[in-house]
Amino acid sequence: MPVENRAFFLIDYSVTGGVEKVNANLSFLFQENNIDFNHIISLYSVNEYPEINYASHLKVHVVNPISKRSLIESITKVLQENNITTILFQGDNMTIALAVLKAAKKANCKAILHYHGSPHAYLKIYIFREDLIRNPILMFKWLFSKIVYPFKKNKLKRVIQLAQDGFVCVSHGAEQEIKDLYNLNDYSSQKIITIYNPLLFEKINYYNLFSEKEKIISFVSRLTHKHKNAMLIVKTWMLLADKYPEWKLQILGDGPLKTIMESVFEKNKVQDVLFYGNVKNIEEQLIKSSIAVSTSNCEGFGLAMAEAAYFGNALVATKSDGGLKDIIFEDQTGFFVPLNDALSLALSIEKLIQDRLLCTELGKNAQKRISDLDFKNEIIKWKKLLV
Template sequence: MVDENERNNLKVDFFIIDNTPIGGVERVTCSLINLFFEKGIKVDYVISMQNKFEKPHFPYPEISNYINLNCSSKELEEKLYQQFIALEIKNLIFQGDNMSISIALLKAAKRAGVKAIPQYHGSPHAYLDKYISGNDIVKNPYLALKYLFARATRPFKLLKLKKYLVLAENGIACVSHGSANEIKKIFKNSQVINERVFTIYNPLHLELQNINTDINQKSNNIVYLSRLENKHKNSFLVVKAWNEIAHKYPNWQLDILGDGAISDKMKNYVDENKITNVVFHGMITEIAPHLSKSKISILTSNCEGLGMGILESICYKNAVVCTKSDGGITDLVKHKKSGLIVARNDHKGFAKSMEKLMNDEQLRTEYANESYKIASNFSDEEIIEEWRKRFEL
């Protein structure tokens, strides 16, 4: 049992591979650290393996100490061990999606007597499998070799994933039930792993009472909020789907919020097909103005640990169309109850689902109101209490 004095003096430090970029993991890690400060949990140190930029993009608390190890993954275990001992770190939450880095950290933590819990932001299938469709292979036969190589190496990746999960003696915090259930299903014969996997949602960090959710004030805007890349986000599907119907709805606009490796490819496609009612806004941090005025939010991912952009869209009462991705999208969207879920890589089916919501105000309202109920599951108090329990066990 933990006495009240020890409970009030709980200190948890953090490790993140790189805390400086603009990204979903960086954003939710920053939100969690700020939430810990607000709720009286001390965070003295935020340790990074490396920093791409000089300063973090997101507003981390200034009263924490930021340590950049500036090392390779091969050096990481020893560097972390030295830091854990020197800084007298006892509790640690870390970004637990990279297998090699996570294994190195867990080994260092065990040597130093640190209670380390990985926060697993993704889906195990994103690590184990290649998202290559039959159509992709037809267009580019070389991808068949990549697919076969992925299948051949899958057993070795499974062993590495199992090693990571076995090393995580204090449990694995998945950010969605969907991701947690995927791990449990893959290792259904391992009671140890199944007992260690649990779910703690990312903090929403929005004041719901301050959000204008008046559906009648919304405009004919559709929002896509994501990093623009193909491997996991499958972003090109967005413009392919919009091209199917954009010409029929000149009074609707698609707003693309984000940037990434295929940004230019998407813009070129839009220009080549003379699609006029789409706007690329680039990487932005103030998403509220876009979510508050839009009616529909979309997501085309192959995998999502949770899908914070969709969660925030739900809080602004946007109706949702998304793909049946691996991970936690089903924590947020129930097909034909609180939104529409489309098979992956089906751009025509995705276009039809968007069109269905664009033409049916009553259905949009019904889905928006139903999905809004989910927001109550992301209470800051419940999230912080779950983390307290894990470090007080």
């Protein structure tokens, strides 16, 4: 039986983000279950050392291609020089995904695409009415997105067709969106499967968990406009902060909007907002908070909300494309509100603030929902695909 020599492939393994965190968790999960992964191949690396801990035995290879034209050759070279037999690769960027698939074919290497997003994150552009009022030039960007839509859709279809070794989505929501986009029949969609992202927290005492909840709202996100729409939490909290001064908003994450968000709060004298930046031991904050909020326009799965649910937070989110619908059940584990609607978001949060029994009930239901997903048994699906 040939010796397997497997590798993770990431666009940039050194940064902090949901994709990187998932792969780091997988590196430990595979190690615990005797699925040998020996390498990380990273297309780029902006940091000398990664901000997230991966399994220590993994050997890192940074490709740094000279140009887009050299992508396939650069990746092929790393695969061949290290005798990689299987590559599990981040497949959210279609140009890079095609390059990895072609390189893997040249290197006679099995290639499994790990799709962390929603197809609409690639196909759509999220521009709202207020964006156009503020900057009318965005209308041209919106029109251009309509023109290129069919070309992008065909490119994604080509990636799906080439991913013969497996196409792994991180939520049933995203999986169904792909199948609906292309009207895939049962046979042609068999290789597209869902394997949930692993949660690797220590077991907790759920009785103590709910007795120790504080008047804290958690917002865990990359602080960007694209996809995450992070400024929406600023607009939302400004509608609530003065009415509920005993409540705090904690923001966990970093990004280019952080300075702007801080300055808006400061200018409007909004207090009780805590910026923590990127936090490695996020459970310390999520154990305390009662409500978790997502402002995203799209989420592959919504790892941050899954983690918040694990620690018994009631969930409030904009009705994004992707997989949050796998976690949030309306009026059971939380609430969905329309995209980019600060008032609706504030009203749903306020409903939970005013009704602590409802907040606790939804938090308990959210925690049960995550437990029912039984993440650790997802390793069986990985073994079937990899071994």
